[in-house]
Amino acid sequence: MNLDDLLHDTLHDDRFALPVPADTLEGVRRRRRNRHRLAVAGTAVCALGLVGGTAVALAPGSSSTRLVPYAAGGGGVPEGSPAPGITPAFVPTSGRDWLLDAAQWEAYDKSHSHPSPAPGQSTVHSPAPLGPQSAGLLAEIQAAHLPAGTTYHRDDSTGGQPGAAAVEVTLPDGASVVVEETQMQEPFGYESADTSGHAAVFDIAGTSSAAVAFPAAPSVVVISRGGISTGWYTGSKSVTLADLTAWATAAEQAAEH
Amino acid sequence: MTDFEEFAAAALPGLLRFGHVLTGDPLRAEELVQQALVSTWQRWKKIEHDQPHAYVRRAMVHTHTSWWRRSRREASLPAGYDPAAPETGALEERDRTFAALRQLPPRQRAVIVLRYYEDLSEAEIARVLGCSPGTVKSQASRALRTLAGLLSPDLEKSSS
Numbered sequence: 231m232n233l234d235d236l237l238h239d240t241l242h243d244d245r246f247a248l249p250v251p252a253d254t255l256e257g258v259r260r261r262r263r264n265r266h267r268l269a270v271a272g273t274a275v276c277a278l279g280l281v282g283g284t285a286v287a288l289a290p291g292s293s294s295t296r297l298v299p300y301a302a303g304g305g306g307v308p309e310g311s312p313a314p315g316i317t318p319a320f321v322p323t324s325g326r327d328w329l330l331d332a333a334q335w336e337a338y339d340k341s342h343s344h345p346s347p348a349p350g351q352s353t354v355h356s357p358a359p360l361g362p363q364s365a366g367l368l369a370e371i372q373a374a375h376l377p378a379g380t381t382y383h384r385d386d387s388t389g390g391q392p393g394a395a396a397v398e399v400t401l402p403d404g405a406s407v408v409v410e411e412t413q414m415q416e417p418f419g420y421e422s423a424d425t426s427g428h429a430a431v432f433d434i435a436g437t438s439s440a441a442v443a444f445p446a447a448p449s450v451v452v453i454s455r456g457g458i459s460t461g462w463y464t465g466s467k468s469v470t471l472a473d474l475t476a477w478a479t480a481a482e483q484a485a486e487h
Numbered sequence: 488m489t490d491f492e493e494f495a496a497a498a499l500p501g502l503l504r505f506g507h508v509l510t511g512d513p514l515r516a517e518e519l520v521q522q523a524l525v526s527t528w529q530r531w532k533k534i535e536h537d538q539p540h541a542y543v544r545r546a547m548v549h550t551h552t553s554w555w556r557r558s559r560r561e562a563s564l565p566a567g568y569d570p571a572a573p574e575t576g577a578l579e580e581r582d583r584t585f586a587a588l589r590q591l592p593p594r595q596r597a598v599i600v601l602r603y604y605e606d607l608s609e610a611e612i613a614r615v616l617g618c619s620p621g622t623v624k625s626q627a628s629r630a631l632r633t634l635a636g637l638l639s640p641d642l643e644k645s646s647s
Contacts, residue, residue, distance in 0.1 A: 233635055234603070240584040241508050241604035248503040248513050254521065255495060261525040400554065404515040406522070465521060468514075 253467070260447045261465025306413050306456025313457060315345025316416060325440035325453040328417045329431050335419025345415050361386040363395035367411050367460070373484030374477040377402055405466030407474070409481075414457040418442075434479055437486040441478060445471050450478040454485075491531045494539055495524050505544065508600050509551050511589055523547040541615045544601070548616060552593040587637040595630035598623055 312319035320342065322328060330338055364384035371382065379402035386395050396410040420429050420442045431442045438455040448471040451461045460482065462474045499520070506516030523546035527539060534542045588596055594616070601612045609627075613620045 233631060233638065236580065236584050236638065237588075237599060237603040237634070240581040240588070241600060243581050243585075246504050246507045247500075248507055248516060250499045250503060251517060254499060254503075254517060255492060257517075257521050258495065258524045258528065261521060404512070404518045404554070406518070465525070466518065 257465055257467060305454060306458045309455070313345075313416065315343070317343045320417065322455055322457060324433075324438045324455050326431065326433065327455075328414055328453045328457055328459075329440055329442055330417050330419050331431075332419065332421040335417070335421070338417055339419070342416070359386065360384055361395070363411065364397060367395050367409065368397050370460075370481040370485045371397055371399065371409055371477070374480035376477060401466075401469070403468055405464065405468045407462060407464045407466070407469055407477075409460060409462050411458060411460045414453065414459045418451070418453070418459070420451075434482045436483055439482050439486065441475075441482070443471055443475055448474055450474045452478050452482045454482070490535060491528050494535070495528075498540065498543065502543065502547070505600070505604065506547060506551075508604050509547065509597065511585065515554075519547050519550055522550050538614070541611075544605075545615050545617060548593075548597040551597070584634075584638060587634050590637065591630050591633060595626050595633075598626045599630050599634075602627060 307313045307322055310321065312321045318341070320327075364386045368382055368384055376399065381400045383398040383400070384395070385398065394410060394412045396408055399407040399409060401407070420431070428445050429442055430445075431440060433440050434452065439452055441450055441452040443450045447465075448469065449461060449463045450471070451459055453459050460478065462478045464474065502520045502523070503516055506519040507513060510516050510519060523543045526546045527534070527543045530542070531539075588599060591599065597616065598612055601607045601615060602609075607615065609620045609623045612623045616623065
């Protein structure tokens with residue numbers, strides 16, 4: 231037998247045929263929803279412009295909306311201060327303040343202004359260099375003790391969003407989890423993002439942060455008092471909501487200590 | 488069901504098998520297919536009338552190459568392979584061939600899989616991989632030279 235025949239026979243070996251798992255297409259739909267949610271988180275929900283790895287705020291008294299940086303690593307909205315660009319003032323005292331159910335969101339939406347960055351201020355030249363934001367995020371994730379053999383890939387300015395950072399986590403079985411950090415610009419109406427009605431909010435013990443878990447498309451979004459949002463997303467069946475919750479909780483506790 | 492979902496449902500068996508020969512691992516094959524289909528879905532409007540099969544295979548090859556770069560993990564042998572099993576001629580020969588295939592860098596492995604499993608021409612492989620036919624030719628040539636070296640005892644035995 232020559233090499234051509236050997237390769238042809240090997241690659242057509244029936245042992246390579248796989249049954250099509252019934253929920254593969256559902257897995258694709260779930261991943262797509264998660265990516266869409268990431269995009270939404272980067273624009274409408276967590277839309278505070280971020281520049282150069284530092285959170286930015288709207289300069290008061292500016293006729294056209296301009297952005298000025300917070301101190302790098304400062305934890306977002308300073309304690310006791312109002313979130314910029316929102317009228318009447320929104321002063322977050324804990325992560326839970328950023329998470330509004332449907333009725334709370336409706337009331338908030340009717341009574342508050344919505345901040346937005348000026349055109350062109352939220353663009354990043356590609357490729358964006360790796361920066362301290364993704365390094366910090368990676369350190370927090372690693373503190374959550376994911377399984378041995380897990381690999382990590384950092385990405386700053388994720389999807390061209392200034393100041394967003396992400397770490398793509400690949401578990402030893404090949405399953406992937408994306409962890410993305412952004413600065414929220416305004417509270418998050420979490421029930422609008424999950425129409426299943428099963429999203430659950432919980433506090434992160436030992437911190438001032440809170441989180442919301444979405445069972446329909448397994449994902450957990452942790453929000454610090456200052457409005458730093460860290461979303462844990464997966465489309466892999468081998469990763470459960472309980473896994474994401476445990477890792478997200480441990481990472482946030484490590485971040486605050 | 489949308490056009491994309493119809494395409495995906497029809498293509499799934501072939502994509503899973505393609506993923507399996509590329510990775511050698513059923514779980515990784517499914518992960519690879521799902522990631523590639525999500526990416527395909529996001530660009531569906533642009534590619535639905537222009538080679539969606541080529542696009543999704545390209546996404547799989549690129550993702551697999553990216554995994555390999557990050558982890559440098561070797562692909563396992565196909566499901567059903569038992570190194571302790573007694574020799575059974577053709578089966579054993581195929582297992583050794585696949586073991587040799589997995590020693591190739593991922594781009595070379597992809598070229599071999601596209602040529603011998605998908606039966607694509609050099610021009611078609613170049614389109615899938617997003618490179619020139621000349622690059623395909625040189626990658627295939629290097630891969631076949633490596634494989635011939637690794638499998639020379641089998642080839643000699645077969646021809647004698």
